[in-house]
Amino acid sequence: MKLSEYFENTAGMGVLATADTAGAVDAAVYAKPHFIDDETVAFIMADRLTHHNIKQNPRACYLFKEAGERYVGRRLYLTRTREIQDPQLVAEMRRKKYPEVAGKYGDENKFIVHFKIDRVLPLIGDRE
Numbered sequence: 324m325k326l327s328e329y330f331e332n333t334a335g336m337g338v339l340a341t342a343d344t345a346g347a348v349d350a351a352v353y354a355k356p357h358f359i360d361d362e363t364v365a366f367i368m369a370d371r372l373t374h375h376n377i378k379q380n381p382r383a384c385y386l387f388k389e390a391g392e393r394y395v396g397r398r399l400y401l402t403r404t405r406e407i408q409d410p411q412l413v414a415e416m417r418r419k420k421y422p423e424v425a426g427k428y429g430d431e432n433k434f435i436v437h438f439k440i441d442r443v444l445p446l447i448g449d450r451e
Contacts, residue, residue, distance in 0.1 A: 325361065326361070337352065341372075349376055355387070365437045367433055367435055367436075383400075389446075398444045405437045
């Protein structure tokens with residue numbers, strides 16, 4: 324199964340971990356990634372700590388735990404490639420993927436941050 328299909332069809336919760344240039348780590352709950360293609364994902368970010376960290380240090384890890392009691396999921400090791408600040412595109416992406424939240428949150432000062440997927444690992448273990 325393609326990674327994009329996995330995320331489209333699997334319920335669960337995600338956390339995006341980032342660090343600044345001094346190594347101070349932050350972790351924040353994030354929705355599933357938007358797949359641009361097989362090697363690129365994007366997240367919608369507010370102008371907060373995670374966004375500030377990713378501007379200083381382009382590396383991040385997205386940890387996704389599937390819904391349920393078992394510890395099953397994926398870890399995506401990522402490198403930031405670019406970002407776009409376009410309120411109309413933010414609204415369109417939200418509407419397409421999460422119609423229930425479209426319009427609930429202001430789209431101003433939001434960024435679409437693109438990442439290259441460097442490595443994918445299971446939630447537990449080190450085998451791809």
